[in-house]
Amino acid sequence: MSTIPAPFVVAIDGPSGSGKSSVSRAVARALGLAYVDTGATYRAATWWCLAQGVPLTDTDAVAAAVRTLPLDLGVDPDAPTVVVDGTDVSADIRETAISAAVSAVATNLEARAELGRRQRALIEAEREPGSFSGGRGVVAEGRDITTVIAPDADVRVLLTASEEARLARRALDVHGTADAQAVEATRDQVLRRDADDSTVVQFHTAADGVVTVDSSHLDFEQTVEAVLAVVTAASRA
Numbered sequence: 526m527s528t529i530p531a532p533f534v535v536a537i538d539g540p541s542g543s544g545k546s547s548v549s550r551a552v553a554r555a556l557g558l559a560y561v562d563t564g565a566t567y568r569a570a571t572w573w574c575l576a577q578g579v580p581l582t583d584t585d586a587v588a589a590a591v592r593t594l595p596l597d598l599g600v601d602p603d604a605p606t607v608v609v610d611g612t613d614v615s616a617d618i619r620e621t622a623i624s625a626a627v628s629a630v631a632t633n634l635e636a637r638a639e640l641g642r643r644q645r646a647l648i649e650a651e652r653e654p655g656s657f658s659g660g661r662g663v664v665a666e667g668r669d670i671t672t673v674i675a676p677d678a679d680v681r682v683l684l685t686a687s688e689e690a691r692l693a694r695r696a697l698d699v700h701g702t703a704d705a706q707a708v709e710a711t712r713d714q715v716l717r718r719d720a721d722d723s724t725v726v727q728f729h730t731a732a733d734g735v736v737t738v739d740s741s742h743l744d745f746e747q748t749v750e751a752v753l754a755v756v757t758a759a760s761r762a
């Protein structure tokens with residue numbers, strides 16, 4: 526485990542399939558930090574709206590439902606859990622129906638403000654000795670962590686990858702193969718969703734002070750090493 530100051534906050538953003546979730550978990554594990562998956566808060570909110578029968582086209586109703594979201598997000602990188610109103614929805618929120626609908630919540634500015642408050646609270650909590658990380662800190666990932674949620678993080682990374690690589694990874698994840706048919710079936714989940722989400726958050730180019738790691742030609746381990754190298758360089762600076 527490399528030596529970093531405590532508390533330490535790592536912020537990672539990037540488009541769908543760039544490797545944010547899997548790489549952030551591995552980085553958190555390697556550094557002994559907590560892991561906050563902010564995308565899971567948007568997915569949980571979408572699940573909650575659908576469970577409550579709230580039409581996702583009704584902006585005010587979605588915002589009101591999100592304010593009442595009874596969410597408990599587990600921050601253990603070995604077993605991140607998502608519990609809504611006592612139900613473990615960790616698997617359900619990854620279903621295609623949620624992936625297809627989640628942008629309706631992610632583009633709702635009132636819902637973003639509410640979920641953003643909760644994400645900041647989860648990140649701040651990890652500065653405290655009584656938290657999961659024991660005050661060591663956190664790796665938080667999403668679309669606006671480096672810019673809006675934790676712009677003062679100790680390390681800020683934009684994880685990118687070519688469209689081709691991202692589609693192939695997601696196809697392999699969802700369909701077990703990256704053949705032409707599987708890639709085509711994945712297109713909506715990755716490219717249409719990123720295009721919709723981009724209308725409210727900018728996650729394709731790095732803001733000032735944010736380090737870009739392009740994983741297009743790196744395997745998973747190499748990508749984790751590249752992010753850890755950015756952390757090491759920052760903690761020596």
Ligand SMILES: Nc1ncnc2c1ncn2[C@@H]1O[C@H](COP(=O)(O)OP(=O)(O)O)[C@@H](O)[C@H]1O
Binds near residue numbers: 540545546547694698
């Ligand atoms: N550098 C990489 N090379 C190959 N596969 C990767 C790499 N990074 C992540 N993956 C794989 O791609 C898939 C999508 O990664 P994920 O972490 O879910 O991305 P994101 O959270 O950005 O959508 C996962 O199956 C993951 O293991």
Ligand SMILES: Nc1ccn([C@H]2C[C@H](O)[C@@H](COP(=O)(O)OP(=O)(O)O)O2)c(=O)n1
Binds near residue numbers: 540670
């Ligand atoms: N900080 C964040 C995190 C996620 N989102 C949105 C963008 C995505 O469409 C959904 C789900 O995010 P998630 O990271 O699970 O998405 P991927 O499937 O990994 O691409 O939430 C966001 O707008 N802001």
